[in-house]
Amino acid sequence: MAKLPVNKTIEVKLFIYLAIWLLTFYKGIETAVDVWITSEIYNHCLLILPIVAYFIYLKRADIIQKYQQESMLWVAPYILLLAIYTFASFGDIKILMHGAAFSSLIVIIYGAIGWPATKKIIYPLGLILFCIPIGDQLVPFLQELTTDIAVPLLEWTNVPIYRSGLYLEIPEGRFLVAEACSGISFLISTFAFGYIYSYVSFSSIKKRAIFISLSIIVPLLANALRVYGIILTGHLTNMEHAVGADHLIYGGVFFGVILFILIFLGEIFRDKDRKLTSSSALTTNNNVSIKLVSIASVLFVCFSVTTAIWISKGTSTTQYDLSPVKLTNINIQEVSKLKWLPPINNASLAQYFNVGTVEQHTQLFIAQFNEAESELISSQHRYFNDDSWTPTKAATLSHAFGEAKQLALVNSDDRKLFLYVVFEVNGRFYASETKTKLYQTYLKMIGRNPNGKLIILANENSEIELPRLNVIFGSITEVKNTNQGNS
Template sequence: MSDRIGFRLALPVIGWLWLFWPSLSNMVNVWANSKTYEHCFLVVPICLWLVWRERKVIKPLRPSVSWLAVALLAVSCFLWLLGRAASIGLFEHIAAIVSLQLLLWAVLGTAIIRRFWFPLLYLLFAIPFGESLIPKLQIITADLSVWLLNISNIPVYRDGLYLTIPNGRFYVAEACSGIRFLMSSVALGTLFAYLQFTKVYKRTLFVAFSFIFPIIANGIRAYGIVMIGYFSNMEYAAGADHLVYGWLFFSVVILVIFFTASLFSDQQAPYVKLPQQPSALSARQTWGALGLVALIFIATALWKQQLDQGQPLLSSQQTDAMNPQPVMLTEWGISFPHAERSQRQSAADGKAELYTARYNIWQRDGELISSTNQLFNKDIWSVDNSQSVTLPAGIHAKSMTVSNAKGNSMRVIYWYCVNAFCSSNPLAIKLMKASYRLAGQQGVSDVFAIASTELSDNQIKDIIDVGTNKHSVILKNSHQR
């Protein structure tokens, strides 16, 4: 039986590896370079172990094919192409893993996949996701810390993510958000829920517990660090931070989760041997499904090749080593490297500044929406709040208020454009860029950002003059730098 399944899987899995190798390699690189996703290295071995421990269940089952899975495989391959065209790594990673799940379903059939639904779904934890939660987790950590400090009668003043006590100042940085512990805890908690419980409601509650408990524990950890700094006159806070935030704290969290799972675990159902199933699958159906899978992979590979070989139609202002980014004359710190061109100008007697940068949607180095780009210097500023605003010409922009350790605040209004489409939503911009690339069309993408430490949103709107093509934006009474 295992030999038959191995033969059916060999070529399709090799084809999957060949097609999705760039995304898989990138995904492993993320695991290796981010402590948040180090647990992902354990996901595949855990899935293989889960299959091995249930190997007796599969013996009576006969492989079949699933035409629904074949159809869905085409959808996941298109999602992968969309991710590559839009430079959205998360789409690529999701599509790669889901394509493997659908491939196994397609060539093994519903009966077998139903018996191994959990190992198959558990593969999703190999996808590096969750970074979008960091800003919210930072806020929650700050909220919990302030609440606990108030209960302890410790005077504290909060300014965004900065917490000030009588003898020191703390900043809830991204590393203090607890995202590392949260992702590992949810992955292990889901595994414990499957192994320890048989009732659906218990599994659901335990997964929810493994998500909520690390968030609360991280808030307590942050509170403890502030308390150590308070009572030691800031002498031991930094050292305690590394100690408490390390493996010791994480081990305590995992032990609590594991103990809770053991305390309320269900009795596992005894193994019941299933009757041998006759094989009703014809060779024509098998080869037909495998042929369709191969056709989908080949079509996807050809489309990918077209994307990879697409040549940009460079504008007259090509990227040039002699055309560096403008010198930052203030602490704003906005930066969009590898832009074809960039410009900076000021207005309102220096009370506001406009920054613009342009990219070609086909250029290989640099893009409009990227983790290397920043709308402000994150080492100096932190976001207090953000909201949507509507500018002249109907542009939907985003307004942020950022502050620094000196107590200064700055308002930043920004938006992006791809050809005539403008939005402050990065996902919408990336998908619009992908639509042009998938259709083989040319285009440019721009960022517009306005910063001021003195003007309000309405005052900034009054000095903005947007051209009819939405790519001509100037500040009234301005001069270039």
């Protein structure tokens, strides 16, 4: 049997395992990198893997010393992650694709070097999870949290303020706590920085946990203080400052100061004798039998190759027929593009209507999506123009044909609008994006048509009563009986 130094054995196994990982999870890795490059929220992700590789390299002597032939324990979680990734690939659920892809990298490294060696680098390996572009889903929550903190501070400093959703009005003018004011970019990057800094500076788990917690709490509070300071500045200067470009400049400078304070505190309490290098010297004369071909390795290769082939065939672009929407039970007249709706450019077919009489102020939007060309469920979609409208309430309603998501909106003129958002797939109505995506994924996996429709009802001033809601959705679903009278 061939003999190789331990370090060469590890290098060969890691190279083979990582190559298989790249080929198997190529789609998930590619889409993640695309997000890193195009979204400023995740630009820092481009540095994560090089930093992880550097930290692991510093511990290479410990890894060689603790190296152990692979066991079967890692195969089960790897197969589970492969199953999640396969399901997510068919449904194009990118958050699950990215999570499974980078979580599997941790499992694969564990499989290549064994658990004793993995424990020596477990903290740097955890940093790999920061490659997953997740967190922008918190933007609405962060907008609300920022507003909830900023308003009491303004009231406490005797600034007259009126809140309507995310609109904050003072005598000198009106502010909107928009997505850019949520502080999500600073929060995510500071969280990653806190994780890295805690590894470099502290040896104890307690100190690391405290600093990581601070790297989350401090940006949240700092962002609320930033919004408070901008509005206060606008109040004191009669809106001559803290608007337009000043808004961004003050925010950037403020975040820089906060990050400096966080580092300053960390330097005070850091472990002065903290070392990142291995505790033992690097040796190369310890020989072991190279055992690249084992049961675990065979299972790893077989499942990976099978998954890659299945995904490549199953997710190939398939065209499905798109039949036009028929509306028969209500008096609907097509109108021009709705002012409250943002542009949805990737829909295969979009229609706009008035529902009933003009006096009822009810409007209907229907967009059809061919999944081979565009996605019905996408984080890029907006159901209303968030530059003009802000939500004040959200609820899920049950109607005769399923569920609907109800959104109460208000604009800068204090006009109220109630939206009812529904996703229709294969005759089923869903209010949940998650349920809709899971059902579409199921249809894809069994080879059925996964195309769907986005249906949005808008009613001014008041909510739509449930009986009328049932009539409208019934008219949308009624395709065959075209001889019935209008409601």
